[in-house]
Amino acid sequence: MNLPRRRMFVNITPQVEDALRESGIREGLVLCNAMHITASVFINDDECGLHSDFEAFLERFAPEKPYEQYHHNGFEDNADAHLKRQIMGREVVVAVTNGRLDFGPWEQIFYYEFDGMRNKRLLIKIIGE
């Protein structure tokens, strides 16, 4: 992934579903996590109003600026991204039942970038039979 903005939501449910289909696994677990420490994978609703509420909420508790408020920002400017990712979480674990993601009605998997405009990777690991 290389996203064009510092912060951005990407609905990755289709990619996880594709990976599950290719695996052929019918019963088990899917782990999906960001491989970088300034991004989150989480499950919530695909609703843009809610996403701007998340943005406002995270900026209130771990504001990006002023950069000097953070010790981590001696050489970097992304301390806020590390804190935001911690609130939203690194990973999700999802049940696989009958070959499908065992989801409730509104569950969708998102990648949430907090320090974009650089290459990032996502891990999808599927175990079961």
Added chain:
Amino acid sequence: MNLPRRRMFVNITPQVEDALRESGIREGLVLCNAMHITASVFINDDECGLHSDFEAFLERFAPEKPYEQYHHNGFEDNADAHLKRQIMGREVVVAVTNGRLDFGPWEQIFYYEFDGMRNKRLLIKIIGE
């Protein structure tokens, strides 16, 4: 689940233990998650003072009212529930050892409802042998 209040804690450890016993699995992992995006499953202490501290803590950071403070609340009134669930987490993964939940002395599993008075579901997935 259909809980009588907007917000409520339910200790679901006995249900998870029952599911584990029925599965016959001796070594593996249990995933337990809310299937709805306005509820959490988390592990902490079964102590009512602590639960009211969680309530106060979450209301401070993602207050229910005024409803208009959230973009998500154009047609809904539960944006705070989505944010609260994100702080508390969606799921827990617990080790199974010798057929039992491999818990420390005070670990208990809770379902935490943030938008009750409607039908909700909980998922328990057990893998192993």
Added chain:
Amino acid sequence: MNLPRRRMFVNITPQVEDALRESGIREGLVLCNAMHITASVFINDDECGLHSDFEAFLERFAPEKPYEQYHHNGFEDNADAHLKRQIMGREVVVAVTNGRLDFGPWEQIFYYEFDGMRNKRLLIKIIGE
């Protein structure tokens, strides 16, 4: 674990790698969690500036003192530790690929103690083949 201060970070990546090597498992999942409800296991960067940013961040949202602000503190003084652990998370699940922790460039596993100077335990469970 018995750490000499109330709050402290310990990089436990080497211990988890040792446990993985001993298990002989090549493909699967590692679960690593605190067995106590006043400590976290999380994944982030091993950078001491960032760690002091986490400290400041958590103290802002769940301050240790005054102790009387928390209902849980009738007989205890550690309500803040329960809240801090909830923000930072209980557990991590990490993919195992080719016998190694399948990590991005900066991912490191930490034990974060919020109520130290007493015996605590950590659980590492590895499943796979």
